[in-house]
Amino acid sequence: MSLQPQVEDAPEEKSAFFIGTDSKHVSEEEDHHQLLLQKVNALASENYLTEAIYWFSVAMRYGPVRPEQLNSFVDCILRNFKTKAAVPDPLSGHRRDNSGGDVFDCPNCHNFLGEPMTIACGHTYCKRCLYRRLLSKCKLCNEAVRGEEKANVILCGLLDKWFPDELKKSKTVCEVDELCRNKRYQEAVLLATHVIESDPETTEVARLSRAEAYTALKQYRLALADIEFCPGSSSSAECLYRKAMVLHEMGQVDESLQVFLQCLAVDEDFPCAKRQVEKILCDLLSPAGENVKVGLRETTQNASPHLHSKTIVADAQAHPHSPVQRQHQDQVCANSVNHHLDNQEEHWESLERPGLSRAHSLRMHGSSHDEEGLKRVYSAPQLGDQEKGSLLKRKLSSDTEPCVVDSGSSKHKKQVFKQQAAKIKTCRSVPKDLLDPSDLECSLCMRLFYEAVTTPCGHTFCKNCLERCLDHTPQCPLCKESLKEYLACRKYMVTTLLDTLTKQYLSQDYAERTKTHLEETRELSDLMKNVPIFVCTMAYPTVPCPLHVFEPRYRLMIRRCMDTGTRQFGMCINDPQKGFADYGCMLIIRSVHFLPDGRSVVDTVGGKRFRVLSRGVKDGYSTADIEHLEDTKVEDNDELERLQQLHDAVYEQARVWFQNLKIRFHNQILQHFGPMPEREADIQATPNGPACCWWLLAVLPIDPRYQLSVLSMTSLRERLMKIQHILTYLQSIPSN
The missing domain is CATH 2.30.130.40 (LON domain-like)
Structure with a gap:
């Protein structure tokens, strides 16, 4: 079967695209596919969104695209979203500086550290944020986060001693997360509810964990209510992410995409949200499956713009050899996604109307828009078949019944909750009777930590002490875990929190420790x-x-x-x-x-x-x-003139000897010692005399003891005469 080139919308790309099924052209089409994806990323990097969307839809015809390949594309869409929706950064004054907050708060979620974990840059986060991959970069220094660290043993012991009740609650919330990971959602809800009822003033994290469990149980209304009750429901990246996940599970792809983008606008490094946006966009721009086509066609008039474009994509797949349809498909796809972005602000305002909770919004609009919303759910890719669509229709209709009413009392309750939470964050301090300098001692030198460094295995030592141990063996001095990678990186960053606690609560002990260190350093200097x-x-x-x-x-x-x-x-x-x-x-x-x-x-x-x-x-x-x-200087002019003549004669003799060396020896000397130094105008300018003498002494093949005797001389004349005798002897030896 012969291959016929298909003419695309861009004339300069005519010869680049072919459509065919012959196996010998598979590799060629794969190359086209990769080139197209590179072009998409290049256009997205330069912020050419419309063109990037068009060429992405073209690339989809040559092969599937993995969501992780849309990184640059998502960044471009996020930039457009921020520009068109004029989204402010609610944490702009707090994301890179946590100095105004409680030192015992996690820099990411701003809740109690619980089980603290110190990352490679020296900053400390709670176990929950790292284990749930809620950040990809450090909020304080922008360093990449690996997420493989272990709990900081010293800090865990201190927090257990100083704040046992808060640590217990934090561990309980971690148990809720563990239950969710094991898909024991009913038990997770019961445990989270117990935490919330026992202390309703500091339960934002517990509510978010319970919202995750509710979502898995398809109790979306309760999940949204928990999220809305959190103080950071509109400014916290995790709250927005959890809300978007609920909307996505409900099948409201439009709204979930908007909230995912809002989450990334608050925290552009939020990894989970970025992955979800990549998956959604990959699905929106990819050809629809057969089980979705019917639902898409039925809801073309009522569905959102991006779903309308997917209908055209599905229709076009039925006629793959129609270039007009393909061009129309690609252009409509590009226009619809841009139109979708142009209306982000309007959609967001309708979604987050002031004074209206998400649950209440669903209640108000459920009766008049149930059919359209359910069609949108029914046409969503993950709910393609009709049985699943009608099942979710019944589920959603029950979930949108009024239960949480945004009354004045609930507003007042939420406001009081926020005020109490803020008050709690400002009053946490270490009890004086529990302060003990021995709790902050290095286990190697048995002194107060100085430049405390935490290893990936969670143990902490003075920086100098740890380095001395690693000089002998690349293992942790306490647990013997291998630290080969840690040693190879050599990024021994000071644990900021321990350093702060030592200076703040043990200032006098720290001053004495610093004085001792400076005295030792001065002695070494x-x-x-x-x-x-x-x-x-x-x-x-x-x-x-x-x-x-x-x-x-x-x-x-x-x-x-x-x-x-x-x-x-x-x-x-x-x-x-x-x-x-x-x-x-x-x-x-x-x-x-x-x-x-x-x-x-x-x-x-x-x-x-x-x-x-x-x-x-x-x-x-x-x-x-x-x-x-230092060399003894010659003051007499006549003697100095004779010394200069001796120097010039030795220099010329050395130059001739060096030039006459065999090429192999000549090159070895050049490689190890460099070229012979230039003749100096003032031979007494430095305390060590002319540099050529030392260069010759280094390269001449003589016994080290003889070299040592010349090194110890303080008379330039004697040194020159010694070198002259050596050169004369070497030149008298016949070359083989």
Whole structure:
């Protein structure tokens, strides 16, 4: 069968689209499908909504589209929704700054932390928000949330000690969520009702969990009533999401899409809502199933614009080779979705009329619009067959009977509830008689936490203590859980809540702990006393010295050099009797590249020379008190002129030797030490003399002990003469 190109609405794409069933062209059509989806995403990213909708409908003819492929498309629609509906952000002053709230509140849901869980960025959220995937990014720093963390052991113990009653209620709500996950909805309703009746003033989370159970039991009216009773029913992303889910389960796809978008307008990173919008849009723009076509045709005049477009899509599928119908289908689909967005504000206002609860709105409009609403339900994709449609018709008609009346007393009750909830959030504080500094001690150093860091397994340590443990083994010091990934990331972020609690409630103890830390840091910052010594190889001023650091003691040493800001340590060669030689060179750290297993590659360059005065050991690595070495300057002009002539002669001799080296050795030297330094105009400009001398000393093939003797010299003349003798000897050896 021959393939005939089909002419599309866009002339520039003529040769790109083909319709056929021959198997040899399957891969070609798949390529077209992917290219079309890329075009849709590109148009959506640039905010070309109409064009994106058109090309998306074209792409649907070449193959199915997964909801997760609509990410950019959903973002584009959300931007249009915000613009056309002029949706304000109710939490704009609160989403990125929780400093004005209670420190024991979750930054996401603003309820009691309950079982706190610290994420990688150091901020702490309640277990419910993380386990239910209610956020994809941290509300305080925008860092991605993995949701795999475990409860913070220290914080759980503190909250259990300080607020046992609130923690008990929080755990009970988590039990309600667990019952819902196990589909034990009747038990979830009973337990949530018990929580609400025992303390009706602080039960927003319990009501939302009960609303989820009611929705699963198809008691939509009760679910909406619970959601409307919550103080954040119109400003909380979770409340809006739960409301949209109820509407979606009722088959009111129009209204649910609007509320889902409103939820994303409040919190654009709300992952569950975004997935639902992706699914709805994918369904709206995809060809309808056979069991839906009849219902769609019957309700074309009464249904919403996007369902009307789906009817045209269904009809067009019956005649796949009609380009006119396909073009008409694509254009109507694009126009209808845009028309749907243009009317978002009007739909939203009708849905959220001031002073009217959702349940009451259903009651008022149920009698006059039951038939249209049920047809819309009947034509929705998830309720395609007629039996399910009529079943839901009977269910919905019973659910829309008046039960919750938005009377003045209920308004007053809700207002009082909001005031009491706000009052509770401002008065929570730690009882003074329960404050104990030992509750905030590091289990490794047995001192008050300083820069407390929480691992993914939920245990907390001082940052320095944890790093020292990870130098030896990539396991948690307490539970022995593997921390290889944590070590590879090296994002040891301070646990903000613990830091805040320590400063707020143990200010005097924290001040003493800070003073001790600063004294220790100041001691480590002294570059004359107790200087860390790396016992390894010869190092020279101005010469690069790359190091591979893998021993735990030197990992600690390098990290301390970085933390104190000195970025310097001494390098000496080994001495069998003394431990390390009497002379060495300071190395300046230019960069550190950490490897996933904790090792590091350290790029250093030589600094000042020194002489060892005394030796010591600190935490496994050697230290020394030192004094710096400087060349003795020549003051006499005649002597200085002779010194300059000697320098020039040695420099020229070295240049010739380097150029005559075999290409293999020449390249190795260039790779490890770089090119030979340029001739210096003033040979006494620096305390260490010309850089070329140290470069030559590093590259010349001589014994380290001989190199050490030259390093210790403070006379430039003697150093030049030594190098000259070495060069003369090497040049006298015949090359093979």
